[in-house]
Amino acid sequence: MRVLVLGAGGREHALLWRLSMSPLVAKLWCAPGNAGTAEIAENLPIKADDVEALAAFAVEHGVDLVVPGAEASLVAGIADRLAARGIRCCGPSAAAARLEGSKTFTKEIAAEAAIPTAAWESFDDPAAARAYLRRQGAPIVIKADGLAAGKGVVVAASLAEAEAAITDFMEKGTLGGAGARLVIEECLVGEEVSLFALCDGETAIFLGAAQDHKRVGDGDKGPNTGGMGAYSPPPVLSADLQNAAMARIVRPALAALARRGTPFRGILFAGLMLTRDGPKLIEFNVRFGDPECQVLLPRLHSDLLPALLAACDGDLAGVDLRWREEAAITVVLAARGYPAKPVAGGEIRGLEAAGAVPGVRIFHAGTARAADGRLIAAGGRVLSVTATANTLRAARDAAYQAIARLDFADGFCRSDIGWRALAGSG
Incomplete structure (x- = not known):
């Protein structure tokens, strides 16, 4: 098979490394890639969110499967463009990708599906947002509604810090349009875990879990980053908690999207807080995490490619992924x-x-x-x-x-x- 991976980071290098082991693979491309992906695949001078150019390339070169690494191409509609041309994409439609593209949308899905999550409100008026802050107090979490490249969340320890986030996001426009609307939610307490599921629109199977380190410095100090490291499996996620998260968070979200006529196909990333009351949803992402992907795929014993194809084809019910016992x-x-x-x-x-x-x-x-x-x-x-x-x-x-x-x-x-x-x- 001829496979195109979209992105330029460590996640995409790990995906290509794992896919290169499949006996089904005949050709690999990466757009745009990096120096490491160039050793496994042919890098392409196409940005990962240039969906029209990517779709045209896929048609011209007979690509059988596209695997988006990051969220930008999915929110921009790459899966829709490819579906219109009869090409598989292991990722959701733009409508389903709103799970990551809009924090408000995710909260609405959580409410509809009775998914446990933090209490929240959404605002497009900074005065109303500040009034809500003063009623709720701190600590509190401020989230930009749109895509913000990992820079749109502030866990505020004080009202002053929370109000500064509102000023930056909504009034100064530091995140562009992504910060025009905010979600303000309670600050959950517990261990944070990244759980991944592979979905085919109706069925979801567990695709591993990890814990990452967002702060730039030792001891979790300093500003948030895209992730400074991760490990898997996370000891805090017992089999019972894993099953509870799949049953109460992942599968209800999948069912809610299917009822709306926007079934989710691809990799669903549930950011969880393991609270005293069980797992609660922090946020959904619609792709592998980075750096979580780099610790999950080396532990995967099964061939990844048939599982991705089964997700595209609505045929995951018979897939049984096997994992190595290693950490x-x-x-x-x-x-x-x-x-x-x-x-x-x-x-x-x-x-x-x-x-x-x-x-x-x-x-x-x-x-x-x-x-x-x-x-x-x-x-x-x-x-x-x-x-x-x-x-x-x-x-x-x-x-x-x-x-x-x-x-x-x-x-x-x-x-x-x-x-x-x-x-x-x-």
Whole structure:
């Protein structure tokens, strides 16, 4: 089969790496890709959200399956464009992708399907939003309604911080149109977990779970990022909690979308808070997470491609994915200045030595090749150093051993990825 993956990050490199193992694959492309994807697939000079150009390429080159990595192409309607041309896309229609494109829409689906979630209100008037804040008090969560590249959520510890978020998002327009409407919700307390399901419109099957680290600094300090590392499986997610999340959150959402005539096909990412009252929905995303994808796929024993095709074809009921018993951890190596102003152009050496550590795989994110062939940083998150081992502690040690072999003067990483799970393990 001929497969096109959309995106340019570590998630897309991991997807291509896993798909390249399938005996069904004859050709892989990535749009636009990075220096790492170029070693597995043919990179294309097409942006991941240029849906018309992508659809035209798919038709011209006989693509059998398109796998979107990030949300932008899905919200822009890539699945609809491809469906009109008879090409499979493992991702939802633009209508169903509103689960990520609009926080208000997600909350409406949660209310309709009786999905447990934080109490909330939606606002397009800053004065009304501030009045609600004063009635509710802090801590409280401010969310931009639209897509904001991971920058649209503020967990405010004080009313002053919450009001500043309203000013930035709604009045200063720091997020553009994404912040014109806000969702303000109660601050849930518990452990946060990323749970993934593969969906075919009616059936949903578990596709793994992970915990990630959003803050840029050790001890969960500093600004939020796209994710500085992750590990899987998360010890806090028991089999009972996993089953409860699938039964009370994922499957009811799937049924609600089907009733609306917008069935969800593809990868559904449920951000959960494990509260005293059980799992509650924080948000839905409509694709794999990054860096969660980089720890999930190395643990997957089954061939990924037939499962993605079954999701497209409405045939997941008979699919039984198998997982390795190993633990996995990924540590993100970012460019100095990330997330505010990452420094580009720094040379990266030592990948061969780092990749020689047993159990280690290195997925490229913000990388490129200079004209002279040198590997250089070309983004905020530059590499995902992933390791698998029999225990999470052993995987963590292997990942940091590999990082120690890298030579990237402009790079940095957190030194405590996995601390939640390892704190009480001795």
